[in-house]
Amino acid sequence: MAITGILRVGLVQIRVLDFEESLVHYRDRIGLDVVGNIDENRLMLKAYDEFDHHSVVLHRAEKAGIDFIAFKADNEETIDRIKKETEDKYKFNYEIIDDQPGFGPIHTFTVPTGHKIGIYSEVEMAEDYPMIQNPFIWKKEPRGMRATHFDHALLYGPDQKTTVEWFTKVLGLSISEILLKEDGKESLCTWLTANTRGHDLAVLDFPEPNVLHHISFHLNSWEDVGNAADIMARYDISIDAGPMRHGITRGQTIYFFDPSGNRNEAYAGGYEYFPDHPVRVWDYDHAGAGIFYYDKALNDRFLSVYT
Numbered sequence: 001m002a003i004t005g006i007l008r009v010g011l012v013q014i015r016v017l018d019f020e021e022s023l024v025h026y027r028d029r030i031g032l033d034v035v036g037n038i039d040e041n042r043l044m045l046k047a048y049d050e051f052d053h054h055s056v057v058l059h060r061a062e063k064a065g066i067d068f069i070a071f072k073a074d075n076e077e078t079i080d081r082i083k084k085e086t087e088d089k090y091k092f093n094y095e096i097i098d099d100q101p102g103f104g105p106i107h108t109f110t111v112p113t114g115h116k117i118g119i120y121s122e123v124e125m126a127e128d129y130p131m132i133q134n135p136f137i138w139k140k141e142p143r144g145m146r147a148t149h150f151d152h153a154l155l156y157g158p159d160q161k162t163t164v165e166w167f168t169k170v171l172g173l174s175i176s177e178i179l180l181k182e183d184g185k186e187s188l189c190t191w192l193t194a195n196t197r198g199h200d201l202a203v204l205d206f207p208e209p210n211v212l213h214h215i216s217f218h219l220n221s222w223e224d225v226g227n228a229a230d231i232m233a234r235y236d237i238s239i240d241a242g243p244m245r246h247g248i249t250r251g252q253t254i255y256f257f258d259p260s261g262n263r264n265e266a267y268a269g270g271y272e273y274f275p276d277h278p279v280r281v282w283d284y285d286h287a288g289a290g291i292f293y294y295d296k297a298l299n300d301r302f303l304s305v306y307t
């Protein structure tokens, strides 16, 4: 196994206001499968091409946003090392989540951006995992936008610098790209990857803590991004931006909102990243092209709406 340590982002728990509307959105439109309930306020889902027990939890609550996001590690030794190094150097609040069905303990650390970041290594295979013997590309015909997996998230919060330092120095993630602040020195937004994806996570420096900008689902092709846009048009799903491309990661994308106001993304393509690649750097006055590659300018909603 060439990828060691942290393997990928694998689980996110977000807050939604209403189950019925959320289910139509995440199950029927995005195309996730319902795995089951954790309790009366939490519902597990997964995409059809994921092996692990579940990847998305919808938590019914008063306010939209994110509860935690978690990364899969190769083994418990990696987690022990991360725990020790974090305790020694960072003193982040530490807590274990042990009530996710199918998952062993999820070790969480509250990082300076205010987000609870989990790490786990033990997780059962989903009951309905993708075929592995003489496999068809799918077992049941994918629905809606045909999301293949939960892909990444963009988080906003204070002290992005220390948070990114922890992700790189302790968790071992690589920085694929950075967008510089106006001063041209510090990073405003950093894209982090644990594997060959362009990113598993992006973190933007922002005064308010624990903010979710978006969670993203992977689609197979640019054509599938078009299909996703057709679904949004047909079912009056609020589109934020796109279909378009990012300069950063080169992904083909469309942003939209779930019924609770959480921003989602449907994302395809993007380059393959390897840890020997140099960090790609974007100047502040190129932010428009970095995010909205064709328009070369960000829309106000993209910057001002978050949960």
Ligand SMILES: [Fe+2]
Residues within 6 Å of the ligand: 152, 153, 154, 214, 216, 265, 267
């Ligand atoms: Fe994204």
